[in-house]
Each structure stands twice: as C-alpha cells, then as structure tokens.
Amino acid sequence: MKVVAINGSGRKDGNTYLLLKTVLEELEAEGFQTEIIQLAEGKPLQGCVSCYKCMAQKNMKCAITEDPFNEYFAQVSEADGILLGSPVYFSDVTAGMRAFIERCGFVQRANGGVLKRKVGAGVLAVRRAGSNFALASLNYLFLISEMIIPGSSYWNMALGRNPGEVLNDAEGLQTMKTLGRNMAWLIKKTRA
Numbered sequence: 422m423k424v425v426a427i428n429g430s431g432r433k434d435g436n437t438y439l440l441l442k443t444v445l446e447e448l449e450a451e452g453f454q455t456e457i458i459q460l461a462e463g464k465p466l467q468g469c470v471s472c473y474k475c476m477a478q479k480n481m482k483c484a485i486t487e488d489p490f491n492e493y494f495a496q497v498s499e500a501d502g503i504l505l506g507s508p509v510y511f512s513d514v515t516a517g518m519r520a521f522i523e524r525c526g527f528v529q530r531a532n533g534g535v536l537k538r539k540v541g542a543g544v545l546a547v548r549r550a551g552s553n554f555a556l557a558s559l560n561y562l563f564l565i566s567e568m569i570i571p572g573s574s575y576w577n578m579a580l581g582r583n584p585g586e587v588l589n590d591a592e593g594l595q596t597m598k599t600l601g602r603n604m605a606w607l608i609k610k611t612r613a
Contacts (some may be wrong), residue, residue, distance in 0.1 A: 425456050
C-alpha cells in the first residue's frame with residue numbers, strides 16, 4: 422500500500438514538508454510505501470483553464486502539458502492514500518496547491534472518479550491563524566471526489582513561521598502522528 426503526499430509550499434523542505442514527513446513516518450512504521458512530491462522542485466503549476474479537454478479525452482491527463490501536473494496525477498491516482506500539505510497564505514492554501522486541486526478535481530472526475538474511496542487528508546503549517554478555512558479548501562477536494570477523510574486529535578495543523586519552527590509545536594506534531602496512525606488504520610480497513 423502506498424501514500425503520496427503533495428507539498429504545496431513554495432519552500433522546499435520547510436515546515437509543510439516536516440509535517441508531511443511526520444505523518445508519513447507513522448505510515449511507514451505501519452508498512453506503507455510513501456513518497457513526497459514537492460511542488461517547489463518542479464515548474465510551477467498553472468490553474469485549470471476550463472478547456473474541458475480532460476472530459477472529452479478521458480485519458481487520465483490534463484490538456485495542459487507545460488508543467489509536471491500529469492506526472493503528479495499519475496502518482497496520486499495509483500496511491501491508496503493522498504496527503505495534501507500547504508502553508509497558510511492569507512487564510513488559504515498556496516496558489517500551487519490551488520492549481521493542483523483544480524486540475525486534480527477535473528481530471529479525476531473526467532476519468533470515472535479514480536480517487537473515489539481512497540483515503541485523503543490535509544495538513545497545514547500556519548503562523549498563527551486562518552488554518553480552518555485552508556483545511557476546508559483541502560478537504561473539499563476529498564469530499565467532492567468521494568474520498569474518505571480520517572480524523573485526528575486536533576485540526577491537522579501546526580504553528581511555525583520560519584523553517585523548522587513547527588518542530589517546536591508539540592501538540593501539532595502529536596496531531597500529525599495521530600493522523601498518520603489513523604490514516605494507516607483506515608486504509609488497511611478500506612483496502613482489506
């Protein structure tokens with residue numbers, strides 16, 4: 422079983438990465454294969470242009486080919502679980518994560534709902550506030566895709582502004598660990 426995480430931060434290996442890694446370590450301890458895709462490493466993702474070619478072609482691809490979205494979507498569509506991570510910018514996810522959500526939503530729907538009944542969770546790195554709205558932005562993709570969202574011991578966020586500061590948020594880190602264990606349990610139950 423495999424879980425793929427998408428790090429929507431413009432900063433490679435920053436706070437969002439550390440939170441995703443914390444969740445994935447719990448999954449790895451349960452025997453899962455894991456992978457983190459960092460949007461900061463590739464060409465920036467463009468948002469959906471409403472061309473609806475994905476609906477016509479039904480080939481598991483977005484018609485926009487100038488960025489790595491199709492590669493990312495192929496990995497996500499093959500996974501049993503999906504983690505989306507973002508820092509909170511003005512009470513929402515980053516533009517890169519928003520672009521991923523838009524295009525992923527359309528392509529998965531165009532292809533028979535390929536994410537249906539997979540397990541999905543979002544995590545956020547936040548300086549102080551605004552995380553609930555951003556978490557809802559991540560969860561809306563899971564909900565409209567008929568995915569299953571595991572809970573945790575608190576909202577899936579941790580406090581930190583500068584790189585590494587989330588590691589000082591003990592409650593936030595515990596929330597990520599609990600999320601990882603709950604995600605592992607849920608995937609095992611739904612894939613049995």
